[in-house]
Amino acid sequence: MSLVLFMLTGVIAGFAAGLLGIGGGSIIVPASLLIFAAFPDLGIEQRFAMQMAIATSLATIPFTGISAVYRHLQLGRVNWPLVMMLSPGIILGSLFGAPLAEYMGGLILEKIFGVFQIVVGVQLLLASGQDFRKKTKAKSESPHMPKLLGGLSGFCIGILSSLLGIGGGSITVPFLAWRKFKMQEAIAVSSTLGVLLAIVASLSFAFTGLQETSDIAFAYGYVFLPGVLAILSMSLICSRLGVNLTYKVSSTRLKTVFSVYSLGIGIMFIV
Numbered sequence: 502m503s504l505v506l507f508m509l510t511g512v513i514a515g516f517a518a519g520l521l522g523i524g525g526g527s528i529i530v531p532a533s534l535l536i537f538a539a540f541p542d543l544g545i546e547q548r549f550a551m552q553m554a555i556a557t558s559l560a561t562i563p564f565t566g567i568s569a570v571y572r573h574l575q576l577g578r579v580n581w582p583l584v585m586m587l588s589p590g591i592i593l594g595s596l597f598g599a600p601l602a603e604y605m606g607g608l609i610l611e612k613i614f615g616v617f618q619i620v621v622g623v624q625l626l627l628a629s630g631q632d633f634r635k636k637t638k639a640k641s642e643s644p645h646m647p648k649l650l651g652g653l654s655g656f657c658i659g660i661l662s663s664l665l666g667i668g669g670g671s672i673t674v675p676f677l678a679w680r681k682f683k684m685q686e687a688i689a690v691s692s693t694l695g696v697l698l699a700i701v702a703s704l705s706f707a708f709t710g711l712q713e714t715s716d717i718a719f720a721y722g723y724v725f726l727p728g729v730l731a732i733l734s735m736s737l738i739c740s741r742l743g744v745n746l747t748y749k750v751s752s753t754r755l756k757t758v759f760s761v762y763s764l765g766i767g768i769m770f771i772v
Contacts, residue, residue: 503540506532507731514732515739517759518565525565525736526667527618529558531766533728544717545725549710551607551614556599556706556723558666561732562699565740566668569692578689580682587655587694591669594659595698599705599723602664603713610664615770617665622763624675625756658694663702668695 510532514525533554537545545553573579602610654676662669670691677687703724710723719726 503536503543504727504731506536506539507728508735510536511732511735512739514561515565515736516742518736518740525561525732526555526558526665527621527763527766529561529732530554530614530666531770533557533725536728543725545714545720548607549603549713549723551610552599552602552706552710552723553714553720553725555602555610555664555666556703556710557725557728557732559663559699559703559706560724560726560729561736562668563696563703564733565736566692566696566699570696573689573692576689578685579693580686580690583677583682583686583690584693586652587658587690588697590652590655590657591659591694591698592701594656594661595663595701596659596705598660598663598702599709601660602706603709605664611770614665615767617671618763618767618770620767621671622760622767624671625760625763655694659698659702662695662698663705668692669698670695 510529513532514528517528518525530551531554534550537543537550537553538547570579605613658669658672658676661672668691670688673691673694674684674687677690678684682690707722707724710720714720714722717725
């Protein structure tokens with residue numbers, strides 16, 4: 502039954518990714534927590550359930566993101582100098598995320614995740630009412646980004662994304678848009694870095710949690726492999742269906758609905 506629920510999670514996460522262009526972490530992390538709590542026979546203790554939910558979410562991202570990266574490569578939108586500039590910080594931050602998550606503990610991670618969901622909810626509400634590109638254009642200064650700023654930014658994106666179980670798109674895209682990079686370019690760079698970030702972060706979570714989860718079947722450190730496979734079995738299909746529905750459904754209404762969901766999840770995690 503737990504696998505069925507993970508598959509349902511993949512359906513919802515896939516549709517959300519396809520329709521709204523958002524990562525599945527906002528859905529996979531809270532859903533995984535609920536599944537872990539509802540099925541104690543899985544052997545996942547509450548003290549490291551949040552770490553496992555985050556790691557499981559991260560482990561799905563390379564598989565769901567690779568097709569998007571391939572498409573961006575075909576279109577020639579990937580700014581490789583920018584990717585190279587941000588990559589070292591991204592890798593370093595992603596490596597530090599798992600040990601920091603273990604040190605913080607589940608309760609603090611839940612509060613951080615809750616605050617992030619509220620930020621996402623507010624961002625979506627604003628995006629549903631006005632064009633994000635126009636809004637950021639007025640704030641921009643220059644499309645050039647110094648190497649020092651790139652390294653520090655990459656580190657912050659990497660460590661925060663690995664703590665939240667996301668590919669970093671919710672952070673990377675607004676940041677690059679603020680730095681006056683074109684939106685298509687920002688999305689392409691974010692997608693490329695998101696796959697790298699998720700690979701490094703999920704491996705780090707797998708290594709960090711080896712001792713804690715050694716007695717849990719099919720757990721590789723903090724990564725719960727059955728959950729990853731069940732989610733991917735549906736999200737890969739449903740993301741394509743979501744993309745096909747993009748032009749048939751009001752994106753403004755969808756963003757409003759998901760913003761309410763994000764705000765609700767955020768409040769639930771904080772309270």
